[in-house]
Amino acid sequence: VKLFVGRLPREATQLQLRECFAEFGEIVEVFLIESKESQANQLGCAFVRMATLEQAERAIKELHEQRVLIPEKSTTPLQVALAKGEYVRLGLAEREERRKAAEQQEQAQALQKQQQAHRKHQELHHLAVSASLLSAAELADLVKK
Numbered sequence: 001v002k003l004f005v006g007r008l009p010r011e012a013t014q015l016q017l018r019e020c021f022a023e024f025g026e027i028v029e030v031f032l033i034e035s036k037e038s039q040a041n042q043l044g045c046a047f048v049r050m051a052t053l054e055q056a057e058r059a060i061k062e063l064h065e066q067r068v069l070i071p072e073k074s075t076t077p078l079q080v081a082l083a084k085g086e087y088v089r090l091g092l093a094e095r096e097e098r099r100k101a102a103e104q105q106e107q108a109q110a111l112q113k114q115q116q117a118h119r120k121h122q123e124l125h126h127l128a129v130s131a132s133l134l135s136a137a138e139l140a141d142l143v144k145k
Contacts, residue, residue, distance in 0.1 A: 001049065001050050001051075001052065001053050001055070001056040001082070001086060001090065002047055002048075002049050002082070002083040002086055003021075003047065003048045003049070003050060003056055003059065003060065003080055003081065003082060003083060004045065004047060004079075004080070004081050004082070004083045004084070005017065005045060005046045005047070005048055005078060005079065005080050006043070006045045006078070006079035006080075007043045007045075007074075007076045007077065007078055007079045008032075008043055008044040008045055008046060008069060008078070009043065009044070009069060009070045009073040009074040010042065010043070010044050011070060011073050012032065012044060012046070012069055012070060013032075014030045014032055016069060016070065017030045017032070017046055017048055017069070018030055020063070020067070020069060021048050021050065021059055021063075024050065024055050024056075024058045024059040024062065025050055025051055025052060025054075025055025025056075025058070025059075026050065026051035026052075026055065027048060027049070027050065027051075028049040028050065028051055029047075029048070029049040030046060030047075030048050030049075031046060031047045031048075031049075032044065032046045033045050033046060033047075043074070043076065047083060053090060056082065059080060060080050060081060060082070063078050063080040064077075064078065064079060064080040064081065065077050065078075065079065066078075127142075
């Protein structure tokens with residue numbers, strides 16, 4: 001499973017990337033992108049191929065925007081994501097669509113419950129206001145219902 005790794009300090013090496021990603025599983029390949037422009041403040045990128053999707057997902061979860069590869073050279077955290085085309089190649093596009101649809105359905109249900117609670121609150125408020133206009137006998141009769 002191919003991962004894109006961005007925001008690498010120019011000094012990053014294949015060995016450093018292997019060591020960083022090894023804690024998440026088997027590294028199949030590391031490919032550093034060499035830039036012809038070597039500006040001091042420019043960040044680099046690489047591709048890291050992991051053996052399984054589970055390992056790749058763990059690496060993304062633990063590294064993306066959370067870890068700096070070489071703290072003494074850069075304070076910018078790594079950018080780690082599935083490489084372009086991996087969602088389709090691995091059949092994850094459909095899974096992601098189903099996940100998003102389920103999430104939207106949950107949000108719609110939560111909104112519906114919130115609206116129902118609001119209507120119930122309005123009804124109770126209306127009853128409370130109406131109750132203040134009722135006699136004690138009428139109020140007792142209303143409570144019994």
